[in-house]
Amino acid sequence: MASKRKKNAPNSANDAAILATDPDALLQAALASGGDGTQTGRYIVSYREGAVDDGLKSLKTQGLRVCDARDFATQAASLQDAGDADAMVLPEIGVAVVTGAAGKSQGMGVTTELEADSPIEAIEPDYFMFAYGDANEYLRGFASAVNAIAREFGPGVAPGLEEEDVEAEVLGATWGLVRCRVSPSLRNGLGIKVAVLDTGMDLGHPDFANRVITSKTFVGQPVSDLHGHGTHCTGTALGPKAPPGSTPRYGIAWGSRIFTGKVLTNTGSGTMAGVLAGMNWAIASRCEVISMSLGAQIPVQVAYTNSGAAALRNGCLIVAAAGNAASSTGAPANSPTIMSVAALDKTLVPSNFSNFGKVEIAAPGRDVFSSWKRPARYNTISGTSMATPHVAGCAALWAQTNATLRGMNLWRRLQATARRLPFPASKVGAGLVQAPA
Amino acid sequence: MTKSTRWILTVAYDRPIEQIVADAAKAGLRDVQVMAEIGCITGTAPTVAVARLRRVRGVVDVAPDSPIDIGPPDADVT
Numbered sequence: 001m002a003s004k005r006k007k008n009a010p011n012s013a014n015d016a017a018i019l020a021t022d023p024d025a026l027l028q029a030a031l032a033s034g035g036d037g038t039q040t041g042r043y044i045v046s047y048r049e050g051a052v053d054d055g056l057k058s059l060k061t062q063g064l065r066v067c068d069a070r071d072f073a074t075q076a077a078s079l080q081d082a083g084d085a086d087a088m089v090l091p092e093i094g095v096a097v098v099t100g101a102a103g104k105s106q107g108m109g110v111t112t113e114l115e116a117d118s119p120i121e122a123i124e125p126d127y128f129m130f131a132y133g134d135a136n137e138y139l140r141g142f143a144s145a146v147n148a149i150a151r152e153f154g155p156g157v158a159p160g161l162e163e164e165d166v167e168a169e170v171l172g173a174t175w176g177l178v179r180c181r182v183s184p185s186l187r188n189g190l191g192i193k194v195a196v197l198d199t200g201m202d203l204g205h206p207d208f209a210n211r212v213i214t215s216k217t218f219v220g221q222p223v224s225d226l227h228g229h230g231t232h233c234t235g236t237a238l239g240p241k242a243p244p245g246s247t248p249r250y251g252i253a254w255g256s257r258i259f260t261g262k263v264l265t266n267t268g269s270g271t272m273a274g275v276l277a278g279m280n281w282a283i284a285s286r287c288e289v290i291s292m293s294l295g296a297q298i299p300v301q302v303a304y305t306n307s308g309a310a311a312l313r314n315g316c317l318i319v320a321a322a323g324n325a326a327s328s329t330g331a332p333a334n335s336p337t338i339m340s341v342a343a344l345d346k347t348l349v350p351s352n353f354s355n356f357g358k359v360e361i362a363a364p365g366r367d368v369f370s371s372w373k374r375p376a377r378y379n380t381i382s383g384t385s386m387a388t389p390h391v392a393g394c395a396a397l398w399a400q401t402n403a404t405l406r407g408m409n410l411w412r413r414l415q416a417t418a419r420r421l422p423f424p425a426s427k428v429g430a431g432l433v434q435a436p437a
Numbered sequence: 438m439t440k441s442t443r444w445i446l447t448v449a450y451d452r453p454i455e456q457i458v459a460d461a462a463k464a465g466l467r468d469v470q471v472m473a474e475i476g477c478i479t480g481t482a483p484t485v486a487v488a489r490l491r492r493v494r495g496v497v498d499v500a501p502d503s504p505i506d507i508g509p510p511d512a513d514v515t
Contacts, residue, residue: 229515269504271443272504276479280473294505298503301500306477307475
């Protein structure tokens with residue numbers, strides 16, 4: 001395994017990068033190799049509680065050269081100090097950073113099967129991190145340099161035409177799906193259960209003819225959606241891969257199981273008690289993703305927060321609309337255990353109606369085309385209600401990529417991989433949600 | 438005639454929920470719905486009963502049920 005490694009070589013793929021390679025050079029190399037510039041090529045290994053020394057021993061036994069932060073005074077060790085070591089262990093947080101080359105030589109991969117007695121809890125790809133919030137001139141300059149490099153190495157696109165515009169025409173998908181990079185994704189949410197708690201679902205809608213739908217009503221009316229809202233949100237999160245005729249693709253997780261919980265009546269009203277009953281059912285059903293495009297302009301409710309905690313404990317992630325009052329986030333989205341979603345216009349500017357404050361992530365919410373109750377079958381409407389199922393659908397795709405992406409892990413992954421936007425976190429959270437590759 | 442409101446009780450997990458339900462019923466809670474997965478109980482009771490419900494062992498919070506409205510199908514923004 002005595003391969004010669006070039007120090008700080010930005011023109012080679014990042015497998016050859018050593019731990020000391022600076023982030024800017026890593027980013028240039030990641031973009032140059034044709035990637036989307038989100039992953040550094042390294043692996044982040046998380047050890048089970050108390051198992052980091054077993055993990056350290058294991059790395060050494062496998063012949064890796066390991067740098068231990070404990071060898072430095074007050075553990076003030078940076079990756080630059082690791083030089084050309086294969087791995088750097090951070091014992092306080094039970095994590096090891098492993099170079100791409102060393103990781104691959106150990107057979108590491110995000111889908112690696114871990115044995116029950118392994119000291120390793122999870123292996124995840126390392127992602128680039130960018131500052132968000134108000135960008136200063138330096139960051140703007142950096143961002144435009146990165147974009148320039150990406151354009152230079154990306155597929156040829158006519159000047160003046162955004163890459164996304166080309167995709168929308170070619171791929172026949174809604175602007176929202178294009179912006180969330182759903183079309184290029186290889187995932188469809190297979191094996192993941194997604195609950196939509198809303199006005200129900202038009203169960204006989206032709207676009208859902210061969211889908212498995214498990215449904216329950218909590219409002220004393222049949223599940224059949226006579227409002228339209230529930231069908232629209234279900235469509236965005238879970239709509240078909242290829243709608244009939246020239247209808248553009250409008251749905252994300254076409255392979256996921258649909259759980260319809262009718263918690264709002266056909267006139268769009270409900271109460272907290274009914275919504276909680278729906279949440280209880282969705283969590284008992286172990287739905288990995290629970291989408292709630294509803295709420296009220298009221299303070300944090302203990303019951304919602306408790307439910308959110310129960311969800312996360314059981315490997316479920318609840319995403320809820322921030323609200324449309326151009327005011328502070330309403331309930332249930334304002335609970336700390338529930339992911340709050342803000343709405344974006346086509347220009348990726350926060351929609352003028354979108355609530356702000358406690359916002360974790362943002363998604364398309366203006367003029368969103370999706371399914372509607374028959375006879376109309378389709379409709380285009382706006383709201384944080386439309387943004388929320390974009391996040392739910394993408395969450396299902398991410399959950400499919402890795403069995404450890406559940407609950408809080410899934411929440412963090414969605415934020416870590418969101419596309420950064422030049423707006424404060426109070427408006428867009430971590431940015432525009434993105435589907436996995 | 439005392440007005441009956443629907444209440445949302447959030448409960449702790451360290452006491453069997455059936456016992457909390459039984460005590461809440463004794464304190465005046467009716468039409469009880471139990472949501473064990475999320476640690477919630479809902480039911481109706483006159484407002485004067487709330488103080489008693491709050492004192493039931495295992496009850497963490499009592500809040501009035503509140504309405505949600507996403508508007509009619511042709512609402513501008515939803």
